[in-house]
Amino acid sequence: MKRKLFKSIGLAVLLLTLLVSNVFAFSLGTTDGVWGRIDNDSSWIYQGATCERYAAVSSPSYKLLDGMGVAYNVNVGPGGETERYIRNADVCSGNTIDDYTFATSDNPAGWQRDAPDGQRFIDFRTYHSSCGKIESPIISRYVYYSRDGADHLAIEIYNKTGDPINLSTYSLLLFTGDQEFTKVDLSGEIANEGYYVVGTADTRDKVSLNQEITDSDDYRTVALVKDYRYGNVDFYGNQDNRTFAYNISGTDENQVRYGTPLGYILCPNENGNEKDKFQIQSGFGFQGMVTDSSFEPDAEKPFPVGRFCHYNNAVTSINGFDSVELSLKIKEIACPEGQTIRPVTKENTLDMDFKFSAQLEETDNFVITCEYGPNSPAWPSYGGSASSSGGTGLNRNGCADMVKFTSADDVKFTCVFDDDHEQDYYLSLLGFAPTTVGADCPDSPVGTLQFNQVYTAEEANSCFCMYAAYTKNQITPVTMASIGANWTEKGVLIDWETVSETNNFGFNIMRAESVDGERIQINPEMIFSGLAPGDPFGSSYEYLDETAVPGTEYFYWLVDVPLDSSEPGIYGPISPAE
Numbered sequence: 001m002k003r004k005l006f007k008s009i010g011l012a013v014l015l016l017t018l019l020v021s022n023v024f025a026f027s028l029g030t031t032d033g034v035w036g037r038i039d040n041d042s043s044w045i046y047q048g049a050t051c052e053r054y055a056a057v058s059s060p061s062y063k064l065l066d067g068m069g070v071a072y073n074v075n076v077g078p079g080g081e082t083e084r085y086i087r088n089a090d091v092c093s094g095n096t097i098d099d100y101t102f103a104t105s106d107n108p109a110g111w112q113r114d115a116p117d118g119q120r121f122i123d124f125r126t127y128h129s130s131c132g133k134i135e136s137p138i139i140s141r142y143v144y145y146s147r148d149g150a151d152h153l154a155i156e157i158y159n160k161t162g163d164p165i166n167l168s169t170y171s172l173l174l175f176t177g178d179q180e181f182t183k184v185d186l187s188g189e190i191a192n193e194g195y196y197v198v199g200t201a202d203t204r205d206k207v208s209l210n211q212e213i214t215d216s217d218d219y220r221t222v223a224l225v226k227d228y229r230y231g232n233v234d235f236y237g238n239q240d241n242r243t244f245a246y247n248i249s250g251t252d253e254n255q256v257r258y259g260t261p262l263g264y265i266l267c268p269n270e271n272g273n274e275k276d277k278f279q280i281q282s283g284f285g286f287q288g289m290v291t292d293s294s295f296e297p298d299a300e301k302p303f304p305v306g307r308f309c310h311y312n313n314a315v316t317s318i319n320g321f322d323s324v325e326l327s328l329k330i331k332e333i334a335c336p337e338g339q340t341i342r343p344v345t346k347e348n349t350l351d352m353d354f355k356f357s358a359q360l361e362e363t364d365n366f367v368i369t370c371e372y373g374p375n376s377p378a379w380p381s382y383g384g385s386a387s388s389s390g391g392t393g394l395n396r397n398g399c400a401d402m403v404k405f406t407s408a409d410d411v412k413f414t415c416v417f418d419d420d421h422e423q424d425y426y427l428s429l430l431g432f433a434p435t436t437v438g439a440d441c442p443d444s445p446v447g448t449l450q451f452n453q454v455y456t457a458e459e460a461n462s463c464f465c466m467y468a469a470y471t472k473n474q475i476t477p478v479t480m481a482s483i484g485a486n487w488t489e490k491g492v493l494i495d496w497e498t499v500s501e502t503n504n505f506g507f508n509i510m511r512a513e514s515v516d517g518e519r520i521q522i523n524p525e526m527i528f529s530g531l532a533p534g535d536p537f538g539s540s541y542e543y544l545d546e547t548a549v550p551g552t553e554y555f556y557w558l559v560d561v562p563l564d565s566s567e568p569g570i571y572g573p574i575s576p577a578e
Contacts, residue, residue: 025296025336025337026296026297026298026299026336026470027332027334027349028297028303028330028332028334029330029332029349030288030289030290030331031288031289031329031331032254032306032328032329033254033288033305033306033327033329034254034326034329035054035254035255035256035284035286035324035325035326036325036326037239037324037325038052038256038258038323038324039320039322039324049258049259049319049320049321050259050260050267050315050316050320050321051257051259051260051266052238052239052256052257053236053237053238053267053278053281053283054257055234055236055237055255055257055278056234056235056253056255057231057232057233057234057252057253057254057285058229058231058252058253059252059253059285059287059438060228060229060231060438061227061229061231061438061439061440062171062225062227062229062439063225063227063439064223064225064436065094065136065137065138065170065225065226066094066137066138066139066223066224067094067221067223067224068085068139068142068155083114083145084113084114084120084141084142085111085113085141085143086111086112086113086114086123086127086140086141087110087111087127087139087140087141088112089127089128089129089130090129090130090131091110091129091131091138092129092134093134093135093138094136094137094224095110120206121143121203124154124156124195124197124207124208125156125197125208127140127156127158127195128193129160133160133161133162134160134161135161137157137158137159137165137190137196137224138157138158139155139156139157139158139222140156140158140195141155141156142154142156142222143203152200153199153222154197154198154199154200155172155197155198156195156196156197157195157196157197157198158193158194158195159191159192159193159196160193161192162192163192164189164190164192165189165190167186167187167188167189167190167196168186169226169227170185170186170224170226171183171184171185171224171225171226171228172184172186172222172224172225173222173225174213175221175222175223181223182213182214183228184198184213186198186211188210197209197211198210198211198212198213199211199212199213200212200213223436228438229438231253233275233278233279235272237270237272239256252287253285253307253309254285254286254287255311256283256324257278257283258282258315258319258321258324259315259316259319260277260280260281260282260315260316261313261314261315261316266280266281267281279311281313282312283310284310284311285308285311286306286307286308286309286326287307287309288305288306288329289304289305289306289307289441297469297470299469299470300469300471300472301469302444302445302467302468302469303444304441304445304465304467305467306328306466307435307439307465308432308454308463308464308466309437309462309464310401310403310454310456310461310462310463312401312457312458312459312460312462313459314398314458314459315362319362321360321362323358323360324357324358325356325358326355326356326357326358327353327355328353328354329351329352329353329354332347332350334349334350335416336415339416339417340415340416341416342414343413350413352411352413353411354409354411354427354468355411356407356429357406357407358403358404359403359404359405359406360401360402360403361402361403361404363399363400363401364399365458367399370395371399371400372394372395372399372400372401372402394455394456395457395458398457398458400455400457400458401455401458402455403453403456404499405429406452407429412424412425423472425470425472426470426471427468427469428468428469428470428471429452429466429468430451430467430468431445431451431452432449432454432465432466432467433449433450433464433465433467434463434464435464435465436463437461439463441465445465445467450464453481453499471570481498481499482496482497483496483497483558483571484496484574484577485556485575485577486576486577487550487576487577490544491544491545491546491548492544492548492554492556492576493542493545494542494544494545494556494574495540495541496541496558497538497540497541498538498539498540498541499538501538501539501560504561505526505529505562506527506529506560506561507523507526507527507541507558507559507560508526508558508561509522509543509545509557509558510522510557510558511545511554511555511556511557512555512557512573513552513553513555514555515555515573519557522547523543526561527541527543548576554576555572555574556572556573556575557570557571557573558570558571558572
């Protein structure tokens, strides 16, 4: 049975920020993640991964300010060989989240494209923003063209922060592929409402350059970053003898690697001096967070717990990697002010571990139609044809893979109000937001969260900010693929899709008129699962709330009812779209 492409879940996490009182605010310290044994079972026997190594890595880090081309290291940038892009005057922030896909005849959001013959370099240093202020410098102009068998580039950076900026901590990353880039460190100063222009040598007679860069026939995608720090593999080892304790500080990336193109022959030795062989393996990474001390998430409000990366290099067809456990440690969890935490500690804070299983769905590249992605044939070198997105889609280098996270335990803590009142809280995974290697994760997610599965391109580094919340019930990210709600002429239609329902009896739907309001079950009878117990596949459902009154704001939660005595899974809240 061919799996479907599961839709990104719309959990409407931004609605959770509507909690207006800080009475439910928790505090927390650093977070970090420790990878367990690959394909671990009760007898600690390998399941077949061809090259098993773990490592502690000082990962590269930077703040992504703006991107031109495709933001997440995709191997092609703007389309065409004679082009000029100019930023729209009403753009008041850099592009840090959108995965731009450029086409020769289309304008990307926020830009105007033209390619006048002989006029590509006119009007440099004339761009002006209509915004009152822009938080950081942006890329305001981009010229790319081909001549004499080589491609050339000119990039204009614009500042309207209100103050001059010393550029000594700023850099441009010029990508030549999904994973490879040249870092260009900037220098000097850019005045308020001033410009800084970087270009290849042959542009100096056309544009007044602040900085010259080496010619390249490959530079197509550009990122403007701040405070770049190089990464380093500090040490690695064989999983047979993991003798060290991970640095639970949120400052290192812990990695586990599981396979190489040539199998065992490229596995790094155990002496720690073959870091290049370690990095060529495919694998997972997790970077914990040093939490902003002023950030205190409310109950059921998302907060970042770390950055997950899939370093998706090629592996042999005989590689048997299946899953690995991630132990997520959160330090200094404290209940809201005036409440005490249980188990009782002297500091009234807890350091706790929450376990998840990361499972890899490695797909076959030697097929005509890839398993994941709409209308996504295999890459031409694997017998298919080019993607309709022009080589920027998930299946640009082969068929995309999927990584799915499931909760491995139900660890909880208790907040005590007084002798008669207390509340249990769980850590529930809410989803993943795309980011880049080394980038920080904001306190609140930006854009739509992918729930418990992410899709990763071959030969690419795909990274995601991982968000969780303290919830009154365990949200089990095991079965749900998507959930939505929309107004119709007859009421609110709630629809959802599951991945699997191995322990599911059915569903109930709860409704409230505010995020923290009283939840009332609206379905008179349980909506029974459409699958037989133990069936590993998912299904689709819908329910029409005919009691919904037009003009009233509603919030909905989907509750799955398990077959056994375990806690029900709760998904939401979601608010219906018009």
